Amino acid sequence: xxxxxxxxxxxxxxxxxxxxxxxxxxxxxxxxxxxxxxxxxxxxxxxxxxxxxxxxxxxxxxxxxxxxxxxxxxxxxxxxxxxxxxxxxxxxxxxxxxxxxxxxxxxxxxxxxxxxxxxxxxxxxxxxxxxxxxxxxxxx
Amino acid sequence: xxxxxxxxxxxxxxxxxxxxxxxxxxxxxxxxxxxxxxxxxxxxxxxxxxxxxxxxxxxxxxxxxxxxxxxxxxxxxxxxxxxxxxxxxxxxxxxxxxxxxxxxxxxxxxxxxxxxxxxxxxxxxxxxxxx
Numbered sequence: 001x002x003x004x005x006x007x008x009x010x011x012x013x014x015x016x017x018x019x020x021x022x023x024x025x026x027x028x029x030x031x032x033x034x035x036x037x038x039x040x041x042x043x044x045x046x047x048x049x050x051x052x053x054x055x056x057x058x059x060x061x062x063x064x065x066x067x068x069x070x071x072x073x074x075x076x077x078x079x080x081x082x083x084x085x086x087x088x089x090x091x092x093x094x095x096x097x098x099x100x101x102x103x104x105x106x107x108x109x110x111x112x113x114x115x116x117x118x119x120x121x122x123x124x125x126x127x128x129x130x131x132x133x134x135x136x137x138x139x140x
Numbered sequence: 141x142x143x144x145x146x147x148x149x150x151x152x153x154x155x156x157x158x159x160x161x162x163x164x165x166x167x168x169x170x171x172x173x174x175x176x177x178x179x180x181x182x183x184x185x186x187x188x189x190x191x192x193x194x195x196x197x198x199x200x201x202x203x204x205x206x207x208x209x210x211x212x213x214x215x216x217x218x219x220x221x222x223x224x225x226x227x228x229x230x231x232x233x234x235x236x237x238x239x240x241x242x243x244x245x246x247x248x249x250x251x252x253x254x255x256x257x258x259x260x261x262x263x264x265x266x267x268x269x270x271x
Contacts, residue, residue, distance in 0.1 A: 038227045045221055045253075049260045052213070055195050056263035062192035089177050092170050099167060127181070131188040139186030140194045 030113040034091045037084035044081045083124035090116045090123075162226060169223040176216045183209065200268045210268035217260040221253045 022028070054065035068074045094112055097103045103112055130136050142149075187195055199210045228249045236242045 035231060038224075039231060041220075042224045042228060045217070045224060045256050048217060048220075049256045049263070052217075052260050052263035052267075055192055055199070056266040059192050062195075085177060085181070089174065093174065096167065096170060127185060130185060136185045136188030137190060139183065139198050140190045 025110065026113040026117075027109050030091060030094075030116055033117075034088065034095070037088045037091075040080065040084045041088055044084070047077070047081065079124060079128060082127050083120055086123040086127075087116065087120035090120050162229070166223065166226040166230075169219050169226065172219050173216075173223060176212070176219065179212055180216050183213075196267060199264070207268035210264050214261055214264050217264075218257055221257045225249055225253045 051065060054061045069078060094103060094116060103109060183198070187198060190198070199213065200207050201209055229246060232242055232245045232249070236245055
């Protein structure tokens with residue numbers, strides 16, 4: 001029978017080298033960024049709730065929300081959230097593909113990593129370019 | 141030599157209560173959020189610069205007698221918040237090692253998700269609810 005798995009080993013087990021040892025492959029960056037954007041989007045849910053509550057509360061609170069969100073710090077936050085959402089969406093699709101067994105090849109993984117980075121940035125920029133050039137607001 | 145059965149020795153040490161439930165629910169909510177996020181991005185772009193009455197008419201628009209956009213917004217908020225709880229749980233599991241801090245943060249995340257979800261749903265009901 002095996003020993004108690006929680007008992008301290010007789011001598012220290014060999015440790016695998018940690019993060020700081022490795023040269024960063026792009027897949028490492030996209031993996032960590034997926035987590036960072038996920039945490040960032042958690043704060044985005046507060047912005048979404050704030051927007052909905054402001055609309056439900058009447059014209060004055062909504063104007064206050066618009067004032068905050070259209071000033072440059074608000075625009076910066078919204079751009080960050082737009083990019084985080086695009087990134088988490090695209091890289092999340094990559095995660096689901098992994099779960100189905102696709103996309104694990106070294107070259108494929110690196111190529112898809114770069115695709116996600118560039119495409120998410122392009123989507124966020126395109127969203128704001130459309131909004132600022134008058135192509136947004138079609139549901140008004 | 142111990143008289144313990146192998147099962148008894150591992151019980152309570154791992155995911156012996158819930159199995160793959162967390163993993164599976166994170167994937168199901170992720171898949172559901174793909175079309176919902178595309179819809180949300182379309183709505184957000186379409187409502188750029190909209191006044192409160194324009195947003196109200198978008199959310200109360202009822203092509204089939206039901207406020208479709210408000211319902212989609214509610215579904216988006218609820219599933220996103222559930223996905224958020226599952227995701228932040230993994231982050232807490234990975235980085236917080238003290239048992240007390242872990243339980244505190246897990247409860248805090250769930251409390252915040254409930255508060256944000258309740259505020260969003262209450263707002264949507266005020267906007268497009270019955271009467």
